[in-house]
Amino acid sequence: MKKNVLIVGAGGVAQVAAHKCAQNNDILGDICIASRKQFKCERIIESIYRKNNIKDKTKKIYSRQLNALDIDATVKLIEETNSQIVINLAQSYVNMSLLEACIKTKVAYMDTAIHEEPDKVCEDPPWYANYEWKRKDRCKENQITAILGVGFDPGVVNAYCAYAVKHLFDKIDTIDIMDVNAGDHGKYFATNFDPEINFREFKKVWTWVNRRWVEEQVHKIRREYDFPVVGKRTIYLNGHDELHSLSKNIDANSIRFWMGFSDHYINVFTVLKNLGLTSEKPIKT
Amino acid sequence: MKKNVLIVGAGGVAQVAAHKCAQNNDILGDICIASRKQFKCERIIESIYRKNNIKDKTKKIYSRQLNALDIDATVKLIEETNSQIVINLAQSYVNMSLLEACIKTKVAYMDTAIHEEPDKVCEDPPWYANYEWKRKDRCKENQITAILGVGFDPGVVNAYCAYAVKHLFDKIDTIDIMDVNAGDHGKYFATNFDPEINFREFKKVWTWVNRRWVEEQVHKIRREYDFPVVGKRTIYLNGHDELHSLSKNIDANSIRFWMGFSDHYINVFTVLKNLGLTSEKPIKT
Numbered sequence: 001m002k003k004n005v006l007i008v009g010a011g012g013v014a015q016v017a018a019h020k021c022a023q024n025n026d027i028l029g030d031i032c033i034a035s036r037k038q039f040k041c042e043r044i045i046e047s048i049y050r051k052n053n054i055k056d057k058t059k060k061i062y063s064r065q066l067n068a069l070d071i072d073a074t075v076k077l078i079e080e081t082n083s084q085i086v087i088n089l090a091q092s093y094v095n096m097s098l099l100e101a102c103i104k105t106k107v108a109y110m111d112t113a114i115h116e117e118p119d120k121v122c123e124d125p126p127w128y129a130n131y132e133w134k135r136k137d138r139c140k141e142n143q144i145t146a147i148l149g150v151g152f153d154p155g156v157v158n159a160y161c162a163y164a165v166k167h168l169f170d171k172i173d174t175i176d177i178m179d180v181n182a183g184d185h186g187k188y189f190a191t192n193f194d195p196e197i198n199f200r201e202f203k204k205v206w207t208w209v210n211r212r213w214v215e216e217q218v219h220k221i222r223r224e225y226d227f228p229v230v231g232k233r234t235i236y237l238n239g240h241d242e243l244h245s246l247s248k249n250i251d252a253n254s255i256r257f258w259m260g261f262s263d264h265y266i267n268v269f270t271v272l273k274n275l276g277l278t279s280e281k282p283i284k285t
Numbered sequence: 286m287k288k289n290v291l292i293v294g295a296g297g298v299a300q301v302a303a304h305k306c307a308q309n310n311d312i313l314g315d316i317c318i319a320s321r322k323q324f325k326c327e328r329i330i331e332s333i334y335r336k337n338n339i340k341d342k343t344k345k346i347y348s349r350q351l352n353a354l355d356i357d358a359t360v361k362l363i364e365e366t367n368s369q370i371v372i373n374l375a376q377s378y379v380n381m382s383l384l385e386a387c388i389k390t391k392v393a394y395m396d397t398a399i400h401e402e403p404d405k406v407c408e409d410p411p412w413y414a415n416y417e418w419k420r421k422d423r424c425k426e427n428q429i430t431a432i433l434g435v436g437f438d439p440g441v442v443n444a445y446c447a448y449a450v451k452h453l454f455d456k457i458d459t460i461d462i463m464d465v466n467a468g469d470h471g472k473y474f475a476t477n478f479d480p481e482i483n484f485r486e487f488k489k490v491w492t493w494v495n496r497r498w499v500e501e502q503v504h505k506i507r508r509e510y511d512f513p514v515v516g517k518r519t520i521y522l523n524g525h526d527e528l529h530s531l532s533k534n535i536d537a538n539s540i541r542f543w544m545g546f547s548d549h550y551i552n553v554f555t556v557l558k559n560l561g562l563t564s565e566k567p568i569k570t
Contacts, residue, residue, distance in 0.1 A: 188560070189559065189560060267552065271553050
Protein backbone atom coordinates (compact mmCIF):
# COMPACT_ATOMS: atom_id res chain seq x y z
CA MET A 1 0.00 0.00 0.00
CA LYS A 2 1.29 3.42 -0.97
CA LYS A 3 1.83 5.80 1.93
CA ASN A 4 1.55 9.53 2.53
CA VAL A 5 -1.03 11.64 0.73
CA LEU A 6 -0.65 15.07 -0.84
CA ILE A 7 -4.03 16.74 -1.29
CA VAL A 8 -3.84 19.69 -3.71
CA GLY A 9 -6.69 22.20 -3.32
CA ALA A 10 -8.60 23.48 -0.29
CA GLY A 11 -12.22 23.88 -1.43
CA GLY A 12 -15.34 21.93 -0.46
CA VAL A 13 -14.29 18.60 -2.00
CA ALA A 14 -10.77 18.86 -0.53
CA GLN A 15 -12.34 19.46 2.88
CA VAL A 16 -14.35 16.23 2.67
CA ALA A 17 -11.42 14.23 1.23
CA ALA A 18 -9.05 15.49 3.93
CA HIS A 19 -11.44 14.45 6.72
CA LYS A 20 -11.83 11.02 5.09
CA CYS A 21 -8.06 10.57 4.71
CA ALA A 22 -7.49 11.62 8.33
CA GLN A 23 -10.07 9.10 9.50
CA ASN A 24 -7.97 6.43 7.75
CA ASN A 25 -4.48 7.79 8.36
CA ASP A 26 -3.40 4.53 10.03
CA ILE A 27 -3.37 3.14 6.46
CA LEU A 28 -2.61 6.33 4.49
CA GLY A 29 0.15 7.82 6.62
CA ASP A 30 0.99 11.52 6.70
CA ILE A 31 -1.31 13.99 4.98
CA CYS A 32 -0.22 17.29 3.47
CA ILE A 33 -2.82 19.76 2.16
CA ALA A 34 -1.40 22.27 -0.33
CA SER A 35 -3.09 25.23 -2.00
CA ARG A 36 -2.36 28.70 -3.38
CA LYS A 37 -3.96 29.97 -0.17
CA GLN A 38 -2.35 28.17 2.73
CA PHE A 39 -4.77 29.61 5.32
CA LYS A 40 -7.58 27.60 3.66
CA CYS A 41 -5.57 24.40 4.22
CA GLU A 42 -5.02 25.38 7.85
CA ARG A 43 -8.75 25.92 8.28
CA ILE A 44 -9.40 22.35 7.09
CA ILE A 45 -6.76 20.90 9.43
CA GLU A 46 -8.24 22.87 12.31
CA SER A 47 -11.72 21.41 11.58
CA ILE A 48 -10.28 17.85 11.46
CA TYR A 49 -8.81 18.28 14.97
CA ARG A 50 -11.93 20.07 16.25
CA LYS A 51 -14.20 17.22 15.11
CA ASN A 52 -11.66 14.66 16.30
CA ASN A 53 -11.63 13.07 12.84
CA ILE A 54 -8.01 11.95 13.02
CA LYS A 55 -7.53 8.24 13.72
CA ASP A 56 -3.81 7.88 14.35
CA LYS A 57 -2.63 10.95 16.23
CA THR A 58 1.04 10.00 15.80
CA LYS A 59 0.76 10.72 12.04
CA LYS A 60 1.38 14.20 10.62
CA ILE A 61 -1.31 16.38 9.06
CA TYR A 62 0.05 19.71 7.85
CA SER A 63 -0.18 22.36 5.10
CA ARG A 64 1.98 23.96 2.41
CA GLN A 65 1.59 26.84 -0.04
CA LEU A 66 1.67 25.64 -3.68
CA ASN A 67 1.01 26.94 -7.17
CA ALA A 68 0.16 23.65 -8.87
CA LEU A 69 0.85 25.07 -12.35
CA ASP A 70 4.51 25.15 -11.32
CA ILE A 71 5.75 21.60 -12.09
CA ASP A 72 9.17 22.06 -10.46
CA ALA A 73 7.64 23.37 -7.25
CA THR A 74 5.21 20.45 -7.19
CA VAL A 75 7.98 17.89 -7.78
CA LYS A 76 9.92 19.44 -4.91
CA LEU A 77 6.88 19.32 -2.62
CA ILE A 78 6.12 15.67 -3.49
CA GLU A 79 9.74 14.79 -2.65
CA GLU A 80 9.87 16.85 0.54
CA THR A 81 6.60 15.41 1.84
CA ASN A 82 7.58 11.92 0.74
CA SER A 83 4.07 11.51 -0.72
CA GLN A 84 3.21 8.45 -2.81
CA ILE A 85 -0.36 9.48 -3.62
CA VAL A 86 -1.41 12.87 -5.01
CA ILE A 87 -5.12 13.75 -4.95
CA ASN A 88 -5.87 16.68 -7.26
CA LEU A 89 -8.84 18.58 -5.86
CA ALA A 90 -7.82 21.96 -7.21
CA GLN A 91 -9.37 23.69 -10.25
CA SER A 92 -9.24 21.66 -13.47
CA TYR A 93 -6.66 24.00 -15.00
CA VAL A 94 -3.85 22.25 -13.10
CA ASN A 95 -4.51 18.62 -14.15
CA MET A 96 -1.75 18.38 -16.73
CA SER A 97 0.97 20.09 -14.70
CA LEU A 98 0.11 18.04 -11.62
CA LEU A 99 0.02 14.76 -13.60
CA GLU A 100 3.40 15.68 -15.08
CA ALA A 101 4.86 16.19 -11.60
CA CYS A 102 3.47 12.77 -10.58
CA ILE A 103 5.05 11.07 -13.61
CA LYS A 104 8.39 12.71 -12.85
CA THR A 105 8.30 11.54 -9.24
CA LYS A 106 6.62 8.16 -10.00
CA VAL A 107 3.71 8.65 -7.59
CA ALA A 108 0.02 7.84 -8.01
CA TYR A 109 -2.28 10.54 -9.37
CA MET A 110 -6.05 11.00 -8.83
CA ASP A 111 -8.44 13.72 -9.95
CA THR A 112 -12.18 14.34 -10.11
CA ALA A 113 -12.71 16.26 -13.34
CA ILE A 114 -11.40 16.61 -16.89
CA HIS A 115 -8.52 18.99 -17.68
CA GLU A 116 -9.49 22.52 -18.71
CA GLU A 117 -7.41 24.95 -20.72
CA PRO A 118 -8.40 28.50 -19.65
CA ASP A 119 -9.08 29.74 -23.19
CA LYS A 120 -10.75 26.56 -24.53
CA VAL A 121 -14.32 25.95 -23.44
CA CYS A 122 -16.30 22.74 -24.12
CA GLU A 123 -13.63 21.02 -26.21
CA ASP A 124 -14.42 18.60 -29.00
CA PRO A 125 -14.93 14.91 -28.08
CA PRO A 126 -13.36 12.79 -26.88
CA TRP A 127 -11.99 15.57 -24.75
CA TYR A 128 -9.68 13.34 -22.66
CA ALA A 129 -7.75 12.48 -25.84
CA ASN A 130 -6.52 16.08 -26.04
CA TYR A 131 -4.88 15.91 -22.62
CA GLU A 132 -4.82 13.11 -20.05
CA TRP A 133 -4.78 10.16 -22.47
CA LYS A 134 -1.67 11.55 -24.17
CA ARG A 135 0.20 10.71 -20.95
CA LYS A 136 -0.97 7.07 -20.87
CA ASP A 137 2.24 5.54 -22.27
CA ARG A 138 4.45 7.56 -19.97
CA CYS A 139 2.38 6.50 -16.96
CA LYS A 140 2.87 2.88 -18.05
CA GLU A 141 6.62 3.28 -18.60
CA ASN A 142 6.98 4.82 -15.16
CA GLN A 143 4.67 2.23 -13.61
CA ILE A 144 2.33 4.74 -12.04
CA THR A 145 -1.44 4.70 -11.76
CA ALA A 146 -3.45 7.76 -12.72
CA ILE A 147 -7.15 7.49 -11.87
CA LEU A 148 -9.20 10.17 -13.61
CA GLY A 149 -12.57 11.49 -12.55
CA VAL A 150 -12.91 9.84 -9.14
CA GLY A 151 -15.82 11.78 -7.74
CA PHE A 152 -19.52 11.25 -8.09
CA ASP A 153 -20.16 12.22 -11.69
CA PRO A 154 -17.74 11.29 -13.16
CA GLY A 155 -16.64 8.60 -10.74
CA VAL A 156 -19.33 6.61 -8.95
CA VAL A 157 -21.41 6.87 -12.14
CA ASN A 158 -18.65 5.15 -14.14
CA ALA A 159 -18.33 2.41 -11.53
CA TYR A 160 -22.11 1.80 -11.62
CA CYS A 161 -22.04 1.62 -15.43
CA ALA A 162 -19.12 -0.83 -15.44
CA TYR A 163 -20.88 -2.96 -12.81
CA ALA A 164 -24.10 -3.03 -14.86
CA VAL A 165 -22.19 -4.09 -17.98
CA LYS A 166 -20.27 -6.82 -16.16
CA HIS A 167 -22.98 -8.23 -13.91
CA LEU A 168 -26.50 -7.11 -14.82
CA PHE A 169 -27.08 -6.84 -18.58
CA ASP A 170 -26.27 -8.80 -21.74
CA LYS A 171 -26.43 -5.72 -23.93
CA ILE A 172 -26.52 -1.98 -23.28
CA ASP A 173 -28.58 0.24 -25.57
CA THR A 174 -28.71 3.62 -23.80
CA ILE A 175 -27.15 5.00 -20.65
CA ASP A 176 -28.91 8.08 -19.24
CA ILE A 177 -27.09 9.76 -16.39
CA MET A 178 -29.49 12.06 -14.56
CA ASP A 179 -27.86 14.48 -12.16
CA VAL A 180 -30.23 16.33 -9.88
CA ASN A 181 -29.20 18.28 -6.81
CA ALA A 182 -32.30 18.73 -4.68
CA GLY A 183 -30.51 20.35 -1.77
CA ASP A 184 -31.26 23.89 -0.62
CA HIS A 185 -29.02 26.08 1.55
CA GLY A 186 -31.46 29.00 1.35
CA LYS A 187 -29.14 31.20 -0.66
CA TYR A 188 -30.32 33.08 -3.75
CA PHE A 189 -28.27 31.13 -6.27
CA ALA A 190 -25.85 28.21 -6.36
CA THR A 191 -24.17 26.06 -8.97
CA ASN A 192 -23.69 22.33 -8.38
CA PHE A 193 -19.93 22.82 -8.07
CA ASP A 194 -17.22 25.43 -8.79
CA PRO A 195 -19.30 28.12 -10.59
CA GLU A 196 -16.57 28.96 -13.10
CA ILE A 197 -16.13 25.36 -14.27
CA ASN A 198 -19.88 24.71 -14.07
CA PHE A 199 -20.66 27.69 -16.34
CA ARG A 200 -18.01 26.58 -18.84
CA GLU A 201 -20.11 23.44 -19.41
CA PHE A 202 -22.97 25.53 -20.74
CA LYS A 203 -21.42 26.80 -23.95
CA LYS A 204 -22.51 23.83 -26.03
CA VAL A 205 -23.74 20.29 -25.45
CA TRP A 206 -21.77 17.29 -26.75
CA THR A 207 -23.73 14.07 -26.47
CA TRP A 208 -23.22 10.46 -27.67
CA VAL A 209 -26.21 9.32 -29.74
CA ASN A 210 -26.30 6.20 -31.96
CA ARG A 211 -22.54 5.81 -31.67
CA ARG A 212 -21.83 9.31 -32.91
CA TRP A 213 -20.99 12.60 -31.21
CA VAL A 214 -23.84 15.07 -31.70
CA GLU A 215 -23.72 18.75 -30.85
CA GLU A 216 -26.80 20.37 -29.35
CA GLN A 217 -27.67 23.75 -27.88
CA VAL A 218 -27.46 24.36 -24.14
CA HIS A 219 -30.75 24.13 -22.18
CA LYS A 220 -32.64 23.25 -25.35
CA ILE A 221 -33.66 19.59 -24.85
CA ARG A 222 -35.55 19.06 -21.60
CA ARG A 223 -37.54 16.34 -19.85
CA GLU A 224 -39.64 15.93 -16.77
CA TYR A 225 -38.55 12.97 -14.67
CA ASP A 226 -40.13 11.61 -11.51
CA PHE A 227 -37.19 10.79 -9.22
CA PRO A 228 -37.32 8.65 -6.13
CA VAL A 229 -37.20 10.71 -2.90
CA VAL A 230 -37.04 14.19 -4.53
CA GLY A 231 -40.02 13.79 -6.94
CA LYS A 232 -40.59 15.46 -10.30
CA ARG A 233 -37.74 17.56 -11.64
CA THR A 234 -36.90 19.14 -14.95
CA ILE A 235 -33.64 17.85 -16.45
CA TYR A 236 -31.74 19.21 -19.45
CA LEU A 237 -29.47 17.43 -21.92
CA ASN A 238 -25.93 18.52 -21.05
CA GLY A 239 -22.33 17.70 -21.86
CA HIS A 240 -20.17 16.14 -19.14
CA ASP A 241 -16.77 14.52 -18.50
CA GLU A 242 -17.88 10.88 -18.24
CA LEU A 243 -19.44 10.78 -21.70
CA HIS A 244 -15.91 10.94 -23.08
CA SER A 245 -14.63 7.96 -21.13
CA LEU A 246 -17.86 5.89 -21.10
CA SER A 247 -18.27 6.16 -24.87
CA LYS A 248 -14.75 4.75 -25.25
CA ASN A 249 -15.02 1.95 -22.71
CA ILE A 250 -18.64 0.83 -22.88
CA ASP A 251 -20.29 -0.73 -25.91
CA ALA A 252 -23.54 1.29 -25.84
CA ASN A 253 -25.49 2.91 -28.67
CA SER A 254 -26.20 6.13 -26.79
CA ILE A 255 -24.80 7.70 -23.63
CA ARG A 256 -26.41 10.92 -22.48
CA PHE A 257 -25.97 13.18 -19.49
CA TRP A 258 -28.87 15.20 -18.04
CA MET A 259 -28.66 17.88 -15.41
CA GLY A 260 -31.51 19.25 -13.32
CA PHE A 261 -32.09 23.01 -13.26
CA SER A 262 -34.92 24.96 -11.68
CA ASP A 263 -36.61 27.74 -13.66
CA HIS A 264 -34.88 30.13 -11.24
CA TYR A 265 -31.46 28.71 -12.12
CA ILE A 266 -32.17 29.00 -15.85
CA ASN A 267 -33.35 32.59 -15.36
CA VAL A 268 -30.25 33.71 -13.43
CA PHE A 269 -27.97 31.92 -15.87
CA THR A 270 -29.75 33.49 -18.87
CA VAL A 271 -29.38 37.00 -17.44
CA LEU A 272 -25.67 36.50 -16.72
CA LYS A 273 -25.07 34.94 -20.14
CA ASN A 274 -26.90 37.65 -22.07
CA LEU A 275 -24.96 40.36 -20.22
CA GLY A 276 -21.71 38.60 -21.19
CA LEU A 277 -20.84 37.69 -17.59
CA THR A 278 -20.40 33.95 -18.21
CA SER A 279 -17.75 34.35 -20.89
CA GLU A 280 -14.22 33.09 -20.31
CA LYS A 281 -12.93 36.26 -21.95
CA PRO A 282 -12.00 39.29 -19.82
CA ILE A 283 -14.66 42.02 -19.67
CA LYS A 284 -13.60 45.37 -21.07
CA THR A 285 -15.52 48.61 -20.71
CA MET B 286 -23.65 86.94 -24.32
CA LYS B 287 -20.92 84.72 -22.95
CA LYS B 288 -18.64 83.17 -25.59
CA ASN B 289 -16.74 79.92 -25.99
CA VAL B 290 -18.03 76.67 -24.58
CA LEU B 291 -16.13 73.93 -22.78
CA ILE B 292 -18.06 70.66 -22.86
CA VAL B 293 -16.76 68.17 -20.28
CA GLY B 294 -17.62 64.54 -21.06
CA ALA B 295 -17.95 62.60 -24.29
CA GLY B 296 -20.90 60.21 -23.79
CA GLY B 297 -24.33 60.20 -25.45
CA VAL B 298 -25.57 63.47 -23.94
CA ALA B 299 -22.29 65.25 -24.71
CA GLN B 300 -22.63 64.06 -28.31
CA VAL B 301 -26.08 65.68 -28.66
CA ALA B 302 -25.02 68.86 -26.82
CA ALA B 303 -21.91 69.25 -28.97
CA HIS B 304 -23.93 68.95 -32.19
CA LYS B 305 -26.42 71.54 -30.87
CA CYS B 306 -23.64 73.93 -29.82
CA ALA B 307 -21.94 73.56 -33.21
CA GLN B 308 -25.23 74.33 -34.98
CA ASN B 309 -25.27 77.61 -33.01
CA ASN B 310 -21.56 78.40 -32.90
CA ASP B 311 -22.15 81.82 -34.52
CA ILE B 312 -23.54 82.80 -31.09
CA LEU B 313 -21.52 80.44 -28.84
CA GLY B 314 -18.06 80.84 -30.37
CA ASP B 315 -15.34 78.19 -30.08
CA ILE B 316 -16.21 74.79 -28.69
CA CYS B 317 -13.80 72.52 -26.82
CA ILE B 318 -14.81 68.98 -25.87
CA ALA B 319 -12.76 67.51 -23.02
CA SER B 320 -12.81 64.03 -21.51
CA ARG B 321 -10.56 61.47 -19.86
CA LYS B 322 -10.58 59.68 -23.20
CA GLN B 323 -9.72 62.22 -25.87
CA PHE B 324 -10.47 59.83 -28.77
CA LYS B 325 -14.15 59.89 -27.75
CA CYS B 326 -14.15 63.71 -28.12
CA GLU B 327 -12.51 63.37 -31.53
CA ARG B 328 -15.19 60.91 -32.60
CA ILE B 329 -17.88 63.49 -31.75
CA ILE B 330 -16.09 66.26 -33.64
CA GLU B 331 -15.71 63.97 -36.66
CA SER B 332 -19.47 63.26 -36.63
CA ILE B 333 -20.26 67.00 -36.46
CA TYR B 334 -18.19 67.64 -39.59
CA ARG B 335 -19.53 64.51 -41.32
CA LYS B 336 -23.15 65.59 -40.78
CA ASN B 337 -22.24 69.19 -41.61
CA ASN B 338 -23.70 70.34 -38.31
CA ILE B 339 -21.32 73.28 -37.90
CA LYS B 340 -22.84 76.67 -38.69
CA ASP B 341 -19.87 79.04 -38.65
CA LYS B 342 -16.89 77.22 -40.12
CA THR B 343 -14.47 79.98 -39.08
CA LYS B 344 -15.00 79.04 -35.40
CA LYS B 345 -12.88 76.39 -33.72
CA ILE B 346 -14.15 73.00 -32.55
CA TYR B 347 -11.46 70.87 -30.92
CA SER B 348 -10.70 68.40 -28.12
CA ARG B 349 -8.55 68.09 -25.00
CA GLN B 350 -7.74 65.36 -22.51
CA LEU B 351 -8.98 66.20 -18.99
CA ASN B 352 -9.45 64.56 -15.60
CA ALA B 353 -12.26 66.75 -14.27
CA LEU B 354 -11.55 65.78 -10.66
CA ASP B 355 -8.30 67.76 -11.00
CA ILE B 356 -9.38 71.33 -10.22
CA ASP B 357 -6.04 72.91 -11.18
CA ALA B 358 -5.99 71.15 -14.54
CA THR B 359 -9.56 72.28 -15.20
CA VAL B 360 -8.79 75.90 -14.23
CA LYS B 361 -5.84 75.81 -16.63
CA LEU B 362 -7.96 74.37 -19.44
CA ILE B 363 -10.74 76.96 -18.94
CA GLU B 364 -8.12 79.71 -19.14
CA GLU B 365 -6.29 78.25 -22.13
CA THR B 366 -9.51 77.71 -24.10
CA ASN B 367 -10.82 81.11 -23.02
CA SER B 368 -14.17 79.46 -22.24
CA GLN B 369 -16.94 81.43 -20.53
CA ILE B 370 -19.45 78.60 -20.32
CA VAL B 371 -18.71 75.11 -18.95
CA ILE B 372 -21.24 72.36 -19.63
CA ASN B 373 -20.69 69.38 -17.34
CA LEU B 374 -21.84 66.25 -19.16
CA ALA B 375 -19.40 63.90 -17.44
CA GLN B 376 -20.26 61.45 -14.65
CA SER B 377 -21.85 63.05 -11.59
CA TYR B 378 -18.76 62.42 -9.46
CA VAL B 379 -17.05 65.52 -10.92
CA ASN B 380 -19.77 68.13 -10.21
CA MET B 381 -18.10 69.71 -7.20
CA SER B 382 -14.58 69.86 -8.61
CA LEU B 383 -15.84 71.29 -11.91
CA LEU B 384 -18.06 73.86 -10.17
CA GLU B 385 -15.06 74.87 -8.03
CA ALA B 386 -12.96 75.40 -11.16
CA CYS B 387 -15.78 77.58 -12.61
CA ILE B 388 -15.97 79.69 -9.44
CA LYS B 389 -12.19 80.19 -9.48
CA THR B 390 -12.26 81.31 -13.13
CA LYS B 391 -15.60 83.16 -12.86
CA VAL B 392 -17.30 81.31 -15.72
CA ALA B 393 -20.84 79.95 -16.05
CA TYR B 394 -21.49 76.36 -14.96
CA MET B 395 -24.22 73.96 -16.14
CA ASP B 396 -24.90 70.31 -15.33
CA THR B 397 -27.66 67.74 -15.79
CA ALA B 398 -27.62 65.68 -12.60
CA ILE B 399 -27.00 65.95 -8.87
CA HIS B 400 -23.48 65.47 -7.46
CA GLU B 401 -22.56 61.93 -6.42
CA GLU B 402 -19.89 60.91 -3.93
CA PRO B 403 -18.56 57.46 -4.94
CA ASP B 404 -19.08 55.88 -1.53
CA LYS B 405 -22.42 57.55 -0.69
CA VAL B 406 -25.47 56.16 -2.44
CA CYS B 407 -28.98 57.72 -2.30
CA GLU B 408 -28.10 60.51 0.12
CA ASP B 409 -30.56 61.97 2.58
CA PRO B 410 -32.84 64.82 1.38
CA PRO B 411 -32.53 67.52 0.38
CA TRP B 412 -29.47 66.05 -1.33
CA TYR B 413 -28.43 69.30 -3.07
CA ALA B 414 -27.89 70.89 0.35
CA ASN B 415 -24.96 68.54 0.96
CA TYR B 416 -23.08 69.75 -2.11
CA GLU B 417 -24.09 72.27 -4.78
CA TRP B 418 -26.12 74.63 -2.56
CA LYS B 419 -23.11 75.06 -0.26
CA ARG B 420 -21.45 76.98 -3.12
CA LYS B 421 -24.38 79.36 -3.61
CA ASP B 422 -22.86 82.33 -1.73
CA ARG B 423 -19.50 81.95 -3.50
CA CYS B 424 -21.25 81.88 -6.89
CA LYS B 425 -23.04 85.11 -5.92
CA GLU B 426 -19.83 86.81 -4.68
CA ASN B 427 -18.08 85.89 -7.92
CA GLN B 428 -21.11 86.88 -10.00
CA ILE B 429 -21.36 83.60 -11.82
CA THR B 430 -24.41 81.59 -12.78
CA ALA B 431 -24.57 77.88 -12.03
CA ILE B 432 -27.60 76.13 -13.54
CA LEU B 433 -28.12 72.70 -12.05
CA GLY B 434 -29.95 69.81 -13.64
CA VAL B 435 -30.54 71.18 -17.14
CA GLY B 436 -31.60 68.02 -18.92
CA PHE B 437 -34.99 66.44 -19.26
CA ASP B 438 -35.62 65.08 -15.79
CA PRO B 439 -34.42 67.11 -13.98
CA GLY B 440 -34.54 70.13 -16.30
CA VAL B 441 -37.52 70.40 -18.64
CA VAL B 442 -39.64 68.87 -15.87
CA ASN B 443 -38.67 71.71 -13.51
CA ALA B 444 -39.45 74.31 -16.16
CA TYR B 445 -42.90 72.78 -16.78
CA CYS B 446 -43.62 72.75 -13.06
CA ALA B 447 -42.56 76.39 -12.65
CA TYR B 448 -44.70 77.37 -15.66
CA ALA B 449 -47.72 75.55 -14.22
CA VAL B 450 -47.32 77.32 -10.87
CA LYS B 451 -46.91 80.75 -12.46
CA HIS B 452 -49.50 80.58 -15.23
CA LEU B 453 -51.93 77.68 -14.89
CA PHE B 454 -52.94 76.95 -11.30
CA ASP B 455 -53.89 78.86 -8.14
CA LYS B 456 -52.75 76.07 -5.88
CA ILE B 457 -50.67 72.90 -6.35
CA ASP B 458 -51.55 69.81 -4.34
CA THR B 459 -49.51 66.99 -5.92
CA ILE B 460 -46.91 66.85 -8.66
CA ASP B 461 -46.42 63.39 -10.19
CA ILE B 462 -43.49 63.12 -12.57
CA MET B 463 -43.86 59.98 -14.67
CA ASP B 464 -40.78 58.97 -16.60
CA VAL B 465 -41.29 56.25 -19.16
CA ASN B 466 -38.83 55.33 -21.86
CA ALA B 467 -40.73 53.35 -24.49
CA GLY B 468 -37.84 53.14 -26.93
CA ASP B 469 -36.31 49.84 -28.00
CA HIS B 470 -32.90 49.34 -29.61
CA GLY B 471 -33.35 45.56 -29.70
CA LYS B 472 -30.60 44.88 -27.18
CA TYR B 473 -31.09 42.50 -24.26
CA PHE B 474 -30.95 45.12 -21.53
CA ALA B 475 -30.57 48.85 -21.16
CA THR B 476 -30.83 51.44 -18.41
CA ASN B 477 -32.39 54.85 -19.10
CA PHE B 478 -28.99 56.51 -18.72
CA ASP B 479 -25.48 55.77 -17.37
CA PRO B 480 -26.03 52.31 -15.84
CA GLU B 481 -23.80 52.96 -12.83
CA ILE B 482 -25.62 56.15 -11.81
CA ASN B 483 -29.01 54.66 -12.72
CA PHE B 484 -28.43 51.62 -10.46
CA ARG B 485 -27.32 53.86 -7.59
CA GLU B 486 -30.86 55.30 -7.58
CA PHE B 487 -32.30 51.92 -6.67
CA LYS B 488 -30.92 51.56 -3.17
CA LYS B 489 -33.82 53.34 -1.50
CA VAL B 490 -36.66 55.66 -2.49
CA TRP B 491 -36.90 59.17 -1.01
CA THR B 492 -40.22 60.81 -1.82
CA TRP B 493 -41.99 64.05 -0.74
CA VAL B 494 -45.43 63.27 0.69
CA ASN B 495 -47.60 65.72 2.71
CA ARG B 496 -44.67 68.12 3.05
CA ARG B 497 -42.41 65.51 4.59
CA TRP B 498 -39.64 63.31 3.26
CA VAL B 499 -40.70 59.67 3.35
CA GLU B 500 -38.44 56.67 2.75
CA GLU B 501 -39.82 53.71 0.81
CA GLN B 502 -38.41 50.49 -0.61
CA VAL B 503 -37.23 50.30 -4.21
CA HIS B 504 -39.70 48.79 -6.74
CA LYS B 505 -42.31 48.35 -4.00
CA ILE B 506 -45.04 50.87 -4.89
CA ARG B 507 -46.27 50.44 -8.45
CA ARG B 508 -49.06 51.72 -10.68
CA GLU B 509 -50.46 51.07 -14.11
CA TYR B 510 -50.80 54.25 -16.14
CA ASP B 511 -52.27 54.70 -19.60
CA PHE B 512 -49.89 57.10 -21.35
CA PRO B 513 -50.61 58.98 -24.55
CA VAL B 514 -48.82 57.49 -27.57
CA VAL B 515 -47.09 54.58 -25.75
CA GLY B 516 -50.16 53.17 -23.93
CA LYS B 517 -50.34 51.29 -20.63
CA ARG B 518 -47.10 51.02 -18.72
CA THR B 519 -46.14 49.99 -15.20
CA ILE B 520 -44.44 52.74 -13.22
CA TYR B 521 -42.69 52.50 -9.87
CA LEU B 522 -42.25 55.10 -7.13
CA ASN B 523 -38.60 56.17 -7.28
CA GLY B 524 -36.27 58.79 -5.89
CA HIS B 525 -34.84 61.42 -8.26
CA ASP B 526 -32.82 64.65 -8.38
CA GLU B 527 -35.67 67.10 -9.04
CA LEU B 528 -37.63 66.15 -5.93
CA HIS B 529 -34.90 67.86 -3.92
CA SER B 530 -35.13 71.18 -5.78
CA LEU B 531 -38.89 71.15 -6.50
CA SER B 532 -39.77 70.51 -2.85
CA LYS B 533 -37.73 73.58 -1.93
CA ASN B 534 -39.01 75.91 -4.63
CA ILE B 535 -42.62 74.87 -5.17
CA ASP B 536 -45.38 75.12 -2.57
CA ALA B 537 -46.91 71.65 -3.11
CA ASN B 538 -48.14 69.08 -0.59
CA SER B 539 -46.64 66.10 -2.40
CA ILE B 540 -44.06 65.71 -5.15
CA ARG B 541 -43.39 62.20 -6.40
CA PHE B 542 -41.29 60.70 -9.13
CA TRP B 543 -42.28 57.50 -10.95
CA MET B 544 -40.15 55.51 -13.36
CA GLY B 545 -41.37 52.92 -15.84
CA PHE B 546 -39.79 49.46 -15.79
CA SER B 547 -40.76 46.37 -17.74
CA ASP B 548 -40.97 43.01 -15.96
CA HIS B 549 -37.82 42.09 -17.89
CA TYR B 550 -35.94 45.09 -16.49
CA ILE B 551 -37.03 44.26 -12.93
CA ASN B 552 -35.95 40.64 -13.43
CA VAL B 553 -32.47 41.49 -14.71
CA PHE B 554 -32.01 44.11 -12.00
CA THR B 555 -33.16 41.67 -9.29
CA VAL B 556 -30.69 39.01 -10.44
CA LEU B 557 -27.79 41.48 -10.50
CA LYS B 558 -28.76 42.94 -7.12
CA ASN B 559 -29.12 39.55 -5.41
CA LEU B 560 -25.73 38.45 -6.72
CA GLY B 561 -24.21 41.64 -5.28
CA LEU B 562 -23.34 43.08 -8.71
CA THR B 563 -25.13 46.42 -8.23
CA SER B 564 -23.22 47.37 -5.09
CA GLU B 565 -20.93 50.40 -5.09
CA LYS B 566 -18.43 48.36 -3.05
CA PRO B 567 -15.65 46.43 -4.81
CA ILE B 568 -16.33 42.73 -5.28
CA LYS B 569 -13.89 40.44 -3.53
CA THR B 570 -13.64 36.67 -4.03
